[in-house]
Amino acid sequence: MELPWLSLFWHAGLVVLGYMTLVWIVSVIKVDTSIVDIFWGLGFVVLAVFYFWQTDGAVTRSTLIATLVVIWGLRLSIYIAVRNHGTGEDPRYAKWREQAGKSWWLRSFFTVFLLQGALMWIISLPLLTAQYYNRPEHITALDIIGVVLWLAGFLFEAVGDWQLYRFKQDPANKGKVFDQGLWRYTRHPNYFGEFLIWWGYFAISVAAGPVYVAISPILMSVLVMKVSGVTLLENSLSDSKSGYREYQRRTNAFFPWAPRS
Numbered sequence: 001m002e003l004p005w006l007s008l009f010w011h012a013g014l015v016v017l018g019y020m021t022l023v024w025i026v027s028v029i030k031v032d033t034s035i036v037d038i039f040w041g042l043g044f045v046v047l048a049v050f051y052f053w054q055t056d057g058a059v060t061r062s063t064l065i066a067t068l069v070v071i072w073g074l075r076l077s078i079y080i081a082v083r084n085h086g087t088g089e090d091p092r093y094a095k096w097r098e099q100a101g102k103s104w105w106l107r108s109f110f111t112v113f114l115l116q117g118a119l120m121w122i123i124s125l126p127l128l129t130a131q132y133y134n135r136p137e138h139i140t141a142l143d144i145i146g147v148v149l150w151l152a153g154f155l156f157e158a159v160g161d162w163q164l165y166r167f168k169q170d171p172a173n174k175g176k177v178f179d180q181g182l183w184r185y186t187r188h189p190n191y192f193g194e195f196l197i198w199w200g201y202f203a204i205s206v207a208a209g210p211v212y213v214a215i216s217p218i219l220m221s222v223l224v225m226k227v228s229g230v231t232l233l234e235n236s237l238s239d240s241k242s243g244y245r246e247y248q249r250r251t252n253a254f255f256p257w258a259p260r261s
Contacts, residue, residue, distance in 0.1 A: 005132045008054055012128065013121050015050055019043055020117035024109050033097065033108050034090035036116060041076030043117070044069055047124045055131040058208060060139060062131040065204050068150050069127060072197060075154075079161050092232075119223070125216045126201045129209030136208070146203030153196025156182060156256075160189030177243045185256040187247065188233070191224040192254055230254055 023039045048069035097104045163181040167173050182189035198217040205213055237244050250260045
């Protein structure tokens, strides 16, 4: 299988390594591993801009996908930064820090930052191939499908985050389950939005490049549905929030649907 973009992909890996190393250094200084969450979306912005700078593909498609990634990544990083401001280290990372003891500062580099960097690097493949190939130069039906998927996903993610953030801002809602707005139809509208967004990037990339980069949206789908997203949250929320099990019985976990009576 010929991979003409492979050299550039390896260079992108070095960019990710440098980026995540800098984030890790900041986390050690701040004694807060959870800042890695803030820099997840921004990492894809860095890669999309790097690919845009290094490739000579179809200008319209390259500009399109780079713009979509910048909008998505900046919104996600800004939202997480605002949401986490003043809350201290995320309990998940705090627990790992306690278990690892004094060695956590070094272990976190490999188990958190390098791992997330490797995932970021692999998942970014459609962002590279969409910008690498210069045919066709015009926008195709697949590009349009990709944009539609991205728009739907962005709305689910951004609106879902905003609705939950407003709910949590009211002290009277502490410990309560939010089941209104988009959260009435899916327990995780933000993760469903992420799912749509990455399949949208894939559709745009396939308009110009190979289909095998489907590994990217497949991997992202597995992460948000089975690993670090839905499954991880469900395990903690079902035990920590009163009424969450009832919410689980009447509301779909991922794909939106009318609530069950």
